[in-house]
Amino acid sequence: MNSRPGRAIEIQTYEGTGIPNFIDPDPSPQFIALCRRSNGMTSLMRARVTILGPPTGRYNCHGLVFGCRRTNIPPGNQPDAVNVDDLLRRDEYNPVASPQVGDIIIYRSTSGEIDHTGYIIRIEVLGKLRVIFVWSKWGALEEFEHEENTSPYQDCRIEYWRLR
Numbered sequence: 005m006n007s008r009p010g011r012a013i014e015i016q017t018y019e020g021t022g023i024p025n026f027i028d029p030d031p032s033p034q035f036i037a038l039c040r041r042s043n044g045m046t047s048l049m050r051a052r053v054t055i056l057g058p059p060t061g062r063y064n065c066h067g068l069v070f071g072c073r074r075t076n077i078p079p080g081n082q083p084d085a086v087n088v089d090d091l092l093r094r095d096e097y098n099p100v101a102s103p104q105v106g107d108i109i110i111y112r113s114t115s116g117e118i119d120h121t122g123y124i125i126r127i128e129v130l131g132k133l134r135v136i137f138v139w140s141k142w143g144a145l146e147e148f149e150h151e152e153n154t155s156p157y158q159d160c161r162i163e164y165w166r167l168r
Contacts, residue, residue, distance in 0.1 A: 009061060013075050017094035024084040025075040028061030031144040039145055051154045056139060057147035065141045069108055069121040080117045088118040096168040103164035109138050109152060111160035120157040
């Protein structure tokens with residue numbers, strides 16, 4: 005259980021710029037149930053999805069990727085929001101057309117905002133088809149292993165980024 009919510013930790017980009025962050029309390033069982041009932045989560049949970057970690061308020065998807073599972077990094081629609089595009093630039097990531105294991109996956113909304121981030125953890129080749137598997141955290145819910153197109157962010161454009 006997360007016993008130290010309501011604080012932040014010192015975290016910086018590779019170039020030394022501070023990254024706003026916070027730690028939330030763990031979600032209640034009622035909140036988890038509500039999240040799972042909304043946004044088609046029930047059908048997603050039945051899909052080819054593997055739970056990798058418990059629900060927590062300690063970190064979100066951006067905190068998983070850029071904060072080593074230690075903190076929430078607020079997305080563009082929250083106070084003290086972090087511009088993830090700026091974070092990618094400051095951490096020296098570059099977009100790539102063909103992902104490899106270890107690259108970052110970005111889910112970009114139609115408005116251009118980055119809604120979700122995760123890691124490429126496995127690529128299966130089935131004939132001419134490449135199936136890309138992602139490790140990500142869905143809000144205050146669990147960490148999941150899922151196919152890149154099986155997530156609550158299905159309406160987003162997918163991009164791949166690699167450390168320079």
